[in-house]
Each structure stands twice: as C-alpha cells, then as structure tokens.
Amino acid sequence: MNDLGRLEDLPQAYLDALSAHHLLPLWPSLRGVMPANRPSTRTIPTLWRYSDIRPLLMQAGHLTPIQKAERRVLVLANPGHGLDRMQASPAMYLGMQLLLPGESAPAHRHTPNAVRMVVEGDGAYTTVEGERCEMKRGDLILTPSGLWHEHGHDGTAPVVWLDVLDLPLVYYLETSYHESGAAQRPCMHQAAGSGAYPSAGLAPTQGLRRKSNPYPMLHYPYEKTRESLDRLADQANGTASLTYINPESGSDALQMLGFYALKLGPGKSCDLPAQSSAMILHTIEGRCDVRWSHTEQSEVSLGTIDLADTACLPGYVTIHLANTDAERACYLFLADESPLHRKLGLFEIRA
Ligand SMILES: [Fe+2]
Numbered sequence: 001m002n003d004l005g006r007l008e009d010l011p012q013a014y015l016d017a018l019s020a021h022h023l024l025p026l027w028p029s030l031r032g033v034m035p036a037n038r039p040s041t042r043t044i045p046t047l048w049r050y051s052d053i054r055p056l057l058m059q060a061g062h063l064t065p066i067q068k069a070e071r072r073v074l075v076l077a078n079p080g081h082g083l084d085r086m087q088a089s090p091a092m093y094l095g096m097q098l099l100l101p102g103e104s105a106p107a108h109r110h111t112p113n114a115v116r117m118v119v120e121g122d123g124a125y126t127t128v129e130g131e132r133c134e135m136k137r138g139d140l141i142l143t144p145s146g147l148w149h150e151h152g153h154d155g156t157a158p159v160v161w162l163d164v165l166d167l168p169l170v171y172y173l174e175t176s177y178h179e180s181g182a183a184q185r186p187c188m189h190q191a192a193g194s195g196a197y198p199s200a201g202l203a204p205t206q207g208l209r210r211k212s213n214p215y216p217m218l219h220y221p222y223e224k225t226r227e228s229l230d231r232l233a234d235q236a237n238g239t240a241s242l243t244y245i246n247p248e249s250g251s252d253a254l255q256m257l258g259f260y261a262l263k264l265g266p267g268k269s270c271d272l273p274a275q276s277s278a279m280i281l282h283t284i285e286g287r288c289d290v291r292w293s294h295t296e297q298s299e300v301s302l303g304t305i306d307l308a309d310t311a312c313l314p315g316y317v318t319i320h321l322a323n324t325d326a327e328r329a330c331y332l333f334l335a336d337e338s339p340l341h342r343k344l345g346l347f348e349i350r351a
Contacts, residue, residue, distance in 0.1 A: 004030055038294075043089045043278050043314035044080035045292055045300070050119070050308035057098045057160065066103045073097045073163065078312055086167070088312045089278030091337045092257065093167040096310075098160055099124050099153045107150035110178035112170040113254045114143045117162040117282060117333050118222075119308050123155015128218045131193040132186040135159060138222025138284045140244055140333070144215045144254055148181055162282055162310065164335050166256040194219035197247045200228070216248050222284065226331065229263040233329075238265025241334075252339040260334040262321075264288060269322035274350040277337040279319060281311040286330030291320040295350060305332075316350065 007015070007028040018024055032040070057074050066072055076094035081087040088094040093112075096119070099105065107127075116126060117140055124135040128149045133141045143149040153159055170176045194217045196204040203210055225242065232240035244259040245252060252258050258277075264270060264286075272279065274295065281290065283305050290302040292313050299320060305311050313319055315337075323330040341347035 004028065038316055041278075041314040041316065042080040043078055043312065045302050045314065045317075046076075046078050046080075046088075046312045047290075047303050047305065048076045048094075048310045049306070050310070051306075053096050054160070054308075057096055058158065061098050061100050061158065066100070066105065071095075071097060071105055072099070076310060076312075080314075088280060089168075089314070089337065091166050091169040091340055092278065092280060092312075092335060093163070093165040094280065094310060094312070095163040095165075096160060097163055098158060099151055100158055101153055101156050103153050105151040107148050107181040107183055108178050109146055109148045109181065111145050111175050112165045112167040113145045113256055114149075114163055114165045115254065115257075115259060115335075116141045116143070117164070117284075119160040119162055121155060121157050121159030123157075124151060124153040124159035124161075126151050127184050127186055130184055130187040131218055133194065133219040135161065136222060138225070138331070138333075140220040140222075140225075140253075140259060142215060142218045142220075142253060147215065148184055150184060162333075164257065164259075164280065166254075166340070169256060169340065200247075203247055211248055213248075215246070217246065217253070220244055220253075225261045229261055229331065233263045233265055238268045238329075239263060239270050254339070255343075256337070256340045258336045258338045260336075262332040262334055264321060264323035264330040264332070266323060266326050266329060269320070272319040272321065274316050274318045275336070275338065276315045276341050276346055276348045278315050279313045280335040281305060281313070281319075281321075282333040282335075283307055283309050284331040284333055286323060286325060286328045288330045288332065289322040289324055291322075292317045293320070294318075 004027045060072055073095035075086045076088055077083045077086055078088050086093055118135045118137050126133045126141050128143050129147045197217055229240050241260055241262040287304055287306045289304050290311055291299040293299040338347055
C-alpha cells in the first residue's frame with residue numbers, strides 16, 4: 001500500500017484557504033475511511049455482566065421514581081463508540097430496563113424499532129397497539145417503528161428486560177423522535193394477535209385471506225422457542241439455531257435488526273462465521289465461553305457469559321462459542337444488523 005500525502009505536508013496558508021471555503025483535501029484521510037481489505041471497526045468486543053448491572057439497576061429504582069425517568073434504563077454503551085453515544089454497535093442500542101411492582105411506563109410511540117428480551121421477573125406486560133403481551137423470562141416482544149406501546153407490572157418482584165433498538169441508525173439519519181399518548185385499552189383477543197400463530201407453517205385467515213398487517217406477530221414466548229430449539233437440537237447433534245421471523249412474509253421480524261435463538265447442548269460448541277454485521281449475545285439459560293478471531297490471527301477470549309450476561313462483538317470476526325458444562329444446555333438470544341446490511345447491499349460472510 002502506497003503512502004498518501006499527509007495534512008502536515010501542505011502549507012498552512014493553503015489549509016486556511018480551504019477551511020475558509022468549507023473544503024478539505026481527501027487524500028490524507030482516504031486510507032482511514034476506506035482501509036485495505038477490511039474495515040476498521042470502532043466496536044470493541046465487550047462483555048456486560050448481569051451481576052454488575054443488576055445492583056446498579058436496583059439502585060436506580062431507589063434513586064429515581066419511574067415518573068422522573070419514564071423509562072428506567074441503564075444503557076450498555078460500547079467503549080469503542082464512547083459512553084455518550086449510547087451505542088453497543090454501529091446500529092444497535094442496548095438498555096437494561098427495570099420496572100418495579102405497581103409501576104407503569106406510559107404509552108408512547110417512536111421512529112426507532114425496538115424489541116424487549118425479558119431477563120427476570122413475572123407479572124409485567126407490554127401493550128402494543130392494543131395487544132397485551134405478558135412478559136415471561138426469555139420472551140421476545142416487538143415494538144416496531146410507529147406502534148403505540150406501554151408497560152405495566154402487576155407482579156410482586158422487580159422485572160428486568162433487555163431493550164434492543166436500532167436507535168443509533170435512526171438518530172444518525174436525523175429521523176429519531178417520539179410521541180406521547182393516552183393509555184391504551186387492551187382490545188385484541190389472542191385469536192387475532194400473536195397467539196393466532198400456534199404452529200410453524202400455519203397462518204390464520206379470514207375468508208381465506210391472509211393478514212395485511214406488516215407486524216402480525218409481536219410476542220414470541222420463550223416456552224415455544226425453547227421447545228423448537230430442543231426438537232431441532234435432538235435431530236442435529238445437540239446444537240440448533242432459529243431466526244425470529246414475520247410469520248406472514250417469512251422475512252426478519254423487524255426491518256433493520258435480526259434476532260435469533262441458539263442452543264448449545266452440554267459440551268457442545270459452534271462457530272458463528274465472520275460477517276459484516278456486529279453481533280449481540282445474551283444468555284437466557286446456562287453459560288458459554290466466547291472467543292473471537294480475525295482469520296489471520298489467533299483466538300482471543302472474551303470470557304464466559306453467564307446467566308443474563310450480554311456481550312457485543314464487532315463485524316468481520318469469527319465468534320467461537322463453547323458450552324463447557326457437561327450437564328446443562330446453554331440457550332442464547334442473538335441480535336445483529338444483517339437485515340440492514342442486506343438491504344444496503346453491504347452484507348457479506350468471510351470464509
Ligand atoms: Fe418505547
């Protein structure tokens with residue numbers, strides 16, 4: 001690679017003249033914005049331990065009433081992007097949200113797409129466009145762009161969930177905003193909402209017509225996800241993965257981000273191939289050793305992700321997962337930016 005001219009090679013008077021006209025030379029920065037063979041990534045492999053997050057989140061419950069917070073969230077900020085940027089990766093935001101018994105988070109809707117992965121607790125619910133979704137551990141609940149949603153909690157213990165949003169992208173595009181609204185009245189019967197999809201391969205019809213709703217399924221109960229993973233893994237040497245999809249279109253559940261569930265049986269391991277998108281890992285059950293590598297380098301350990309821990313890895317690295325427990329299976333929730341990359345024509349997998 002030939003070296004290009006540097007900024008300091010140019011006379012200051014010339015640089016001042018460029019600045020005066022809102023101009024700058026490309027060549028000193030060209031290799032930085034388009035490096036050879038592989039992009040430079042700001043996203044740093046990062047592990048957030050739930051044992052670190054939980055006490056601080058509970059402290060937030062004492063320090064800040066829900067009325068003062070609206071959403072009581074600790075943001076999982078990737079140090080490579082800087083704490084103030086609220087980014088786990090280029091397009092993904094992660095937040096750990098706490099709702100205490102009797103609390104509610106008022107109705108709003110916003111342009112960023114969001115999902116919630118329930119981490120602990122029973123009795124909370126999210127109402128999305130009138131559909132009440134009970135929140136049980138491991139459940140995935142969608143709140144797509146523009147859909148009204150609010151949270152409530154009728155249980156007796158704290159409820160915590162992991163929020164995943166495409167907020168960094170939507171904010172970057174200068175399209176991020178919210179609207180506040182009145183409390184919703186739950187109105188949808190199970191037969192008309194997410195519960196209308198009891199089996200893979202079957203879709204409800206009215207007069208033999210399929211639904212035109214772009215987001216027909218908002219609630220993916222963990223009980224069903226786990227059953228499906230177990231059934232698949234039994235036929236595939238103990239390891240299986242599933243993609244959360246829109247049951248009407250077969251496409252990803254949301255437009256920008258992809259969501260997956262992965263089972264590693266006792267003693268099993270697998271590699272996630274190097275892809276252009278960053279990857280989020282979150283442990284629903286069990287524990288898992290995480291290592292990563294560039295093709296030309298040796299593996300680097302990120303550590304063991306234990307129950308409810310969350311990790312982020314940049315794109316263009318191979319991710320090596322190993323469940324070293326000889327007795328217990330490991331169940332992971334994964335999120336990435338691959339739907340967005342595909343739409344932009346940027347998606348690639350490196351051998
Ligand atoms: Fe929201």
